[in-house]
Amino acid sequence: MNVVENLGNNRDFFKKHGIKHTKQRELIFEILKNSNKPLSAEEVFLKSKEVDDSISLSTIYRVLNTFIDKDIVVKLSIVEDNISMFELNRVDHGHHLLCIKCKKTVDIGHCPLGVYENSLEETTDFDIVGHKLEIYGYCPECKKKK
Amino acid sequence: MNVVENLGNNRDFFKKHGIKHTKQRELIFEILKNSNKPLSAEEVFLKSKEVDDSISLSTIYRVLNTFIDKDIVVKLSIVEDNISMFELNRVDHGHHLLCIKCKKTVDIGHCPLGVYENSLEETTDFDIVGHKLEIYGYCPECKKKK
DNA sequence: GTTAGTGCAAAATCTTTGCATATTT
DNA sequence: AAATATGCAAAGATTTTGCACTAAC
Numbered sequence: 001m002n003v004v005e006n007l008g009n010n011r012d013f014f015k016k017h018g019i020k021h022t023k024q025r026e027l028i029f030e031i032l033k034n035s036n037k038p039l040s041a042e043e044v045f046l047k048s049k050e051v052d053d054s055i056s057l058s059t060i061y062r063v064l065n066t067f068i069d070k071d072i073v074v075k076l077s078i079v080e081d082n083i084s085m086f087e088l089n090r091v092d093h094g095h096h097l098l099c100i101k102c103k104k105t106v107d108i109g110h111c112p113l114g115v116y117e118n119s120l121e122e123t124t125d126f127d128i129v130g131h132k133l134e135i136y137g138y139c140p141e142c143k144k145k146k
Numbered sequence: 147m148n149v150v151e152n153l154g155n156n157r158d159f160f161k162k163h164g165i166k167h168t169k170q171r172e173l174i175f176e177i178l179k180n181s182n183k184p185l186s187a188e189e190v191f192l193k194s195k196e197v198d199d200s201i202s203l204s205t206i207y208r209v210l211n212t213f214i215d216k217d218i219v220v221k222l223s224i225v226e227d228n229i230s231m232f233e234l235n236r237v238d239h240g241h242h243l244l245c246i247k248c249k250k251t252v253d254i255g256h257c258p259l260g261v262y263e264n265s266l267e268e269t270t271d272f273d274i275v276g277h278k279l280e281i282y283g284y285c286p287e288c289k290k291k292k
Numbered sequence: 293g294t295t296a297g298t299g300c301a302a303a304a305t306c307t308t309t310g311c312a313t314a315t316t317t
Numbered sequence: 318a319a320a321t322a323t324g325c326a327a328a329g330a331t332t333t334t335g336c337a338c339t340a341a342c
Binding site for chain 2: 082084097099100106108112113116117120121124125126127128129130131132133134135136137138139140143
């Protein structure tokens, strides 16, 4: 699916979340939608530049933070590096397995924590809003090379 | 338990991990041992200074990174901020519930992921080394105030 | 026309690194 | 004595912010 073709399709989505529709937000949203793995701000920036060369990195950060405020996006942080990764907050969410050697990520199906969170809410009286789960290790290839 | 009293007790522990015993490492290790929640580098720094005023922040980072290399410490990252948090890599590990309003953390008992990781290793052929799980929401007090 | 978003450059924050000195083994 | 760790200051990296300008409603 080509990013450019879809620009403009998400007006209603933005309106629903009470934020203005701009071409930068449209673009960043499409990039995240079309990515099957979390992206760094820098990666989003580079992909954005392919379509709109004048976009700035601060816009990327501002848009991503707006999306986070609206719960459209979640922020992760890859294990040993100090950079944030962003991905759409998909309703039926799963998680990723991260290879700490080659940094490859693999989707793992359904999130195992739903039931657990319910019981936690009861025992702790917290209002649980979400969670971040990152599982890491060595992928089959890197495992062999060890 | 007073941190200072215990300085020097961990010589063998360091030797076992093949790293030199220094008073800075001893101190940082004790601080982490006596904390029931993850600490930022800055927090470790401030606590360290109470005992050894001449310690430097770069030493904190270097020691923490050494500990991470040796699997003595794990690094987390608190949801919306961009700072890393460090805590001892306890063998029988649980996780924390984080209040996104007041930043309080609450221990939750046993980690629910052990069994799940085993089945994941089978289905994905990964060698799973660890995971990070952060569950967040509103604590009872902040929940009321909403 | 008003409100909100963007680009740019500069600042802020967190973390790492080079080097001379000090400490450990 | 050799190897490693530390403190300091400086550099790096990532993220945020102030301001003038532009685009969206």
